[in-house]
Amino acid sequence: MVVQTSQHLIMNEDLNHHGTLYAGRSAEWFVESGFIAAAHFASPENIVCLQIHGMSFKRPVHLGEIVRFESRVAMTGRTKIVTYIEMKAKEDLIVDGFVTFIYVDAEGHPLPHGIQIEPETEEEKAIQERARNLFS
Numbered sequence: 395m396v397v398q399t400s401q402h403l404i405m406n407e408d409l410n411h412h413g414t415l416y417a418g419r420s421a422e423w424f425v426e427s428g429f430i431a432a433a434h435f436a437s438p439e440n441i442v443c444l445q446i447h448g449m450s451f452k453r454p455v456h457l458g459e460i461v462r463f464e465s466r467v468a469m470t471g472r473t474k475i476v477t478y479i480e481m482k483a484k485e486d487l488i489v490d491g492f493v494t495f496i497y498v499d500a501e502g503h504p505l506p507h508g509i510q511i512e513p514e515t516e517e518e519k520a521i522q523e524r525a526r527n528l529f530s
Contacts, residue, residue, distance in 0.1 A: 395518050397431075397465070398430045398466065399465075400463045403460050404455055414454035415454065415455035420455075420481065420489065424446065425443055425493055428465050428478075428479050431467050431477045434467070435507075436475065436507050436509060440498055440505065441475065441498075442502070444494045447528050449491045450491070452486070461488065464479070468525040472504075472507075473497050476493070476494050476525045478490070478491075478521045478524075479493065
């Protein structure tokens with residue numbers, strides 16, 4: 395699986411009233427990272443977000459920290475593309491989870507994308523299994 399990465403410096407405008415990274419900003423970056431992974435395989439103009447699954451923070455993120463997002467396509471269906479995202483600060487895992495996107499036509503109707511993802515490592519198999527369990 396192809397892993398896409400992006401980084402963000404935590405600045406004052408990213409903080410909540412507790413002085414830590416605002417969850418809404420994290421969600422924005424989380425979805426953006428997943429979108430970038432999906433767009434590696436499909437036309438960006440045809441990808442829309444359907445659902446964020448399981449964003450649970452392990453620790454707060456503070457002003458001046460740099461967070462790194464690592465995302466990959468974990469599973470595909472006929473029209474869906476499920477991405478797995480990890481957000482890390484240094485090497486600490488801050489949050490991980492999945493985002494489901496749907497591939498659509500110009501009118502917004504689901505459209506088959508023809509993408510097939512096959513896991514190659516045990517880690518990728520475990521991530522794909524977690525993704526499958528989201529829908530069972």
